[in-house]
Amino acid sequence: MSSLITLFIANILMSNVVLTKFLGMCPLLGVSRKSSDAIGMGLAVIFVIFSSSVLTYLLYYNVLVPLELQYMDLITFILVIAAFVQLVEMILKKYSIGLYKALGIYLPLITTNCVVLYVTLDNIIKGFDFAEMMVYSIAVPTGFMVVLYIFSTIRERLELSKMPEAFKGNPIALVVAALMAAVFTSFAGLF
């Protein structure tokens, strides 16, 4: 049990997927202009990652391994993810049109959000059992949401600050990311 809690906290803080593995940078730079959007996007990503992780995990060990088709993992996983993102998009479109409009182009892009594919592949590479897999696939996107939210609040303030012309927009956001990476690395001493 304690190892599961360690796994959970470690993947939110010290091996944060955005700041140490650099995954999910596109939505970070694109969506993170408003903190309310950041929460919505984060929750959508948690849902997609958790559901597709469970699905791909079961598919891998119950279908691909018995059939000795392990080399089909990439193609199977990406199709499951694409189908899931489509589902989330349809649900949002029906029940939360405001969020749907705000997330706009970035929703279909969850398919190409590297975090989703990364988690499903990593579950297999790291040889997790079912419980570890579930904790891991909630911890990683939660870490993503935490960074996305902090990032968006900082960016809301950056809009009003003065800076050199060349740094406006994404370059200054990357400087912010560098500083956040420095902060998150210091969590390494926690365990």
Next chain:
Amino acid sequence: MKAFGKFLLSLLSENPVFGLYLGICSTLAITTSLDNALGMGISVLAILTVSNIIISAVRNITPDEIRIPVYIVIIATLVKSVELLIKAYAPALDQALGVFIPLIVVNCIILGRAEAFASKNGIGASALDGLTMGLAYTLSLVAMSSIRQILADGILSLNNPFNSQTIFSLPIIPAAYRIAIFKEPIGAFLTFALLAAAVQAIRNWQAKKEVK
């Protein structure tokens, strides 16, 4: 000479990585050494060119509603082939790049070019587009990894990925003045921010010149 200068400028200001912010996950993650950058760059270049050719060849028989899944399956097949080839012939590269090879599937540059270019243009034009975009991506990786490797390790070196022999190794910065932080995530973000700011400065300068 002027045309060449124009080409260089467009490579900078329309750069897929530093100008359009596509495929930045892998750019930030694997640019710790020149070896990784070249291996990644050339893999992406090959996959992008072939996927552009295939997608352009099937563009007239692909139903519009399911085009994205079709593209993804084509790209995933190519990426898996490259992954197996790298595992077989360049195990050192496979060790270094790890999970980032399968993650080429979700590199926005590849799907982006499929959607924006290959699905609307002929095979020859799409192949050329794949080559130029892949080259621009490789050059960006090389630029960023050279900066990081020189600052962090003080040397610029290149190893043959197939038999791990050293091709060249240039000591540049003495050991006492190396900045190890550039191997860390912080260094990746900082290097990227500065390069992106430089590209933005060039764009602003170009825009000003056009106004005059």
